[in-house]
Amino acid sequence: MSRNTTAPPPPRSDAATPDQSVSTEAPLLQVRDLRLSFQTRERQVDAVTDVSLDVQRGRTLCLLGPSGCGKSSVLNAIAGFLTPSQGEVLVASRLVDGPGPDRGMVFQDLALYPWHNIQRNVEFGLRHLLPTRAERHERARSWIDRVRLTGHESKRVNELSGGMAQRVAIARCLAAEPSVVLMDEPFAALDAHTRINMQELLAQLVADYGMTVVFVTHDIDEALIVGDAVAVMGGAPGRIVESFENPFARPRSHLVYRQPGYGEVKARIFDLIGGHHDTDRPNQE
Amino acid sequence: MASAVASARPQAGPDERRRLTPPVRLPSWLLPIGSLTVTVAVWELVVTTGLVSARDAPPPSAVLAAGLDLLQAGTLVNDVLISGRRALTAYVVGSALAIAVALFTGRSRVVRGLLEPTLQILRPIPALAWVPFSILWFGIGEGQKLFVIALGVFFPVWLNTHLGVAGTPLRYLNVARTLGANRRDLFFRVSLPAALPFAVAGLRQGIALAFLLLVAAELTGASTGLGALIAQSHLLFRADRMVVGLILLGLIGAAVDFLFSRAARRLVPWS
Numbered sequence: 001m002s003r004n005t006t007a008p009p010p011p012r013s014d015a016a017t018p019d020q021s022v023s024t025e026a027p028l029l030q031v032r033d034l035r036l037s038f039q040t041r042e043r044q045v046d047a048v049t050d051v052s053l054d055v056q057r058g059r060t061l062c063l064l065g066p067s068g069c070g071k072s073s074v075l076n077a078i079a080g081f082l083t084p085s086q087g088e089v090l091v092a093s094r095l096v097d098g099p100g101p102d103r104g105m106v107f108q109d110l111a112l113y114p115w116h117n118i119q120r121n122v123e124f125g126l127r128h129l130l131p132t133r134a135e136r137h138e139r140a141r142s143w144i145d146r147v148r149l150t151g152h153e154s155k156r157v158n159e160l161s162g163g164m165a166q167r168v169a170i171a172r173c174l175a176a177e178p179s180v181v182l183m184d185e186p187f188a189a190l191d192a193h194t195r196i197n198m199q200e201l202l203a204q205l206v207a208d209y210g211m212t213v214v215f216v217t218h219d220i221d222e223a224l225i226v227g228d229a230v231a232v233m234g235g236a237p238g239r240i241v242e243s244f245e246n247p248f249a250r251p252r253s254h255l256v257y258r259q260p261g262y263g264e265v266k267a268r269i270f271d272l273i274g275g276h277h278d279t280d281r282p283n284q285e
Numbered sequence: 286m287a288s289a290v291a292s293a294r295p296q297a298g299p300d301e302r303r304r305l306t307p308p309v310r311l312p313s314w315l316l317p318i319g320s321l322t323v324t325v326a327v328w329e330l331v332v333t334t335g336l337v338s339a340r341d342a343p344p345p346s347a348v349l350a351a352g353l354d355l356l357q358a359g360t361l362v363n364d365v366l367i368s369g370r371r372a373l374t375a376y377v378v379g380s381a382l383a384i385a386v387a388l389f390t391g392r393s394r395v396v397r398g399l400l401e402p403t404l405q406i407l408r409p410i411p412a413l414a415w416v417p418f419s420i421l422w423f424g425i426g427e428g429q430k431l432f433v434i435a436l437g438v439f440f441p442v443w444l445n446t447h448l449g450v451a452g453t454p455l456r457y458l459n460v461a462r463t464l465g466a467n468r469r470d471l472f473f474r475v476s477l478p479a480a481l482p483f484a485v486a487g488l489r490q491g492i493a494l495a496f497l498l499l500v501a502a503e504l505t506g507a508s509t510g511l512g513a514l515i516a517q518s519h520l521l522f523r524a525d526r527m528v529v530g531l532i533l534l535g536l537i538g539a540a541v542d543f544l545f546s547r548a549a550r551r552l553v554p555w556s
Contacts, residue, residue, distance in 0.1 A: 079463060101465030111456035114555040115478040124474070125464030156555060176464050 027054035033087035046237035060213040062227030070238020104178030110169040119153040125176030143171040163194040343525035351525035368510040379438030391450025412437030425506035437498040441490035449483025482556035
């Protein structure tokens with residue numbers, strides 16, 4: 001496979017880092033020169049190459065790209081489910097070596113435990129965190145309240161609507177207080193209205209609790225609502241095409257599209273993504 | 286006014302006509318009891334009218350008399366208790382062993398590699414085929430009966446539980462890992478509950494097999510139990526007593542299955 005990864009052209013490839021004037025702290029999450037490859041019968045195939053990302057504490061980075069561009073693979077490498085073929089992932093300056101509770105993850109298919117009710121699902125990650133049942137119960141209660149599911153604690157998973165199940169998954173993840181929250185297209189399967197509700201709920205939780213988030217999506221609007229920074233990925237092999245700060249400041253709602261300049265920004269991202277269905281570089285003027 | 290009401294009556298029915306069920310609600314027990322009564326009545330009638338000889342098919346009245354007779358002699362209760370104890374003991378031993386083995390073969394690749402080939406070759410052997418062999422090992426006695434029944438129960442319970450544990454959805458395990466689960470947690474708090482519906486399906490198949498093998502074991506060389514009652518009555522040409530044994534097996538089997546499915550619904554309400 002031709003490794004046409006010579007100096008990708010992002011104008012500001014480390015733009016995911018916020019202004020250094022704001023924080024001199026080392027980024028909470030660092031991905032350095034990540035390569036993920038897998039072995040087929042004949043050869044080694046790169047799924048992801050040369051991915052570097054920095055996310056400061058309290059910020060949200062969106063990985064945006066078409067399906068198959070490797071954005072979920074990057075997330076899985078951060079989670080520790082995939083081992084880098086090259087490069088490394090650091091959380092709070094510690095090398096990631098397998099999954100761990102410092103990196104919570106909300107999966108697209110949620111994977112709520114059907115044998116538990118809502119309360120017990122949210123309590124799942126608290127076993128080794130809080131010594132007594134009463135404390136675990138209390139912590140779960142408060143997170144159920146924060147995702148506005150109070151009153152539904154004893155409901156079973158199969159009784160929940162898509163949006164409610166999503167809230168349970170988020171509460172279960174956040175109750176365990178991970179330092180980094182990883183979200184893999186969590187709202188992709190929701191209807192438009194519920195999705196907007198969930199995006200705004202997430203935005204509020206992020207603001208209220210200073211959460212650090214890596215959010216994978218293929219939806220440009222979602223990236224511009226959720227992300228403080230956006231890293232656009234392209235495929236074959238997966239790599240970062242361009243990274244930039246979200247020009248629209250917090251607090252952002254789904255009405256962010258009304259802000260001046262939104263159309264141009266979206267069009268530019270669309271070109272970046274669209275251009276990468278071919279192996280051509282985009283925007284080479 | 287009165288005439289208007291009177292003339293409205295017969296037409297009261299746009300509603301009535303749309304109704305799919307008859308307006309009078311039958312009590313839910315009526316149909317089952319009714320059908321049982323009719324079955325017994327037809328059976329009685331067929332024999333008393335001479336359509337079928339009473340020697341081949343004793344009428345319900347004769348069966349009832351034979352049953353009361355055995356009940357008074359004290360042997361019937363004894364037979365039921367002994368059969369029940371045999372089946373239950375062997376069932377518990379066989380399924381407990383099966384679940385324990387399945388947890389290891391389902392979770393550990395090494396244990397699976399070691400045990401699965403043997404188990405997969407033994408599994409298709411009908412447990413009935415073990416009856417003569419078990420006599421060779423244990424002689425005719427309680428041990429032999431327990432062996433055959435437990436062996437028969439073991440395989441469906443093992444296979445189902447094994448598949449359930451081995452097939453624990455990866456996403457359940459991955460979520461647990463991001464929530465700080467250690468190996469113990471992955472086993473007891475994820476794989477085990479995820480396999481529970483499968484284990485329950487296996488346990489239900491095990492019940493049917495336990496009954497089958499109980500009777501098979503008791504028909505050959507036992508002096509007590511419902512199978513023995515049938516076998517001995519056969520030697521004495523007592524068809525009425527044989528039918529007592531058959532009906533009791535049917536009633537007990539239906540009751541056990543009913544109780545099990547209710548218990549299963551409480552144990553795995555999500556499946």
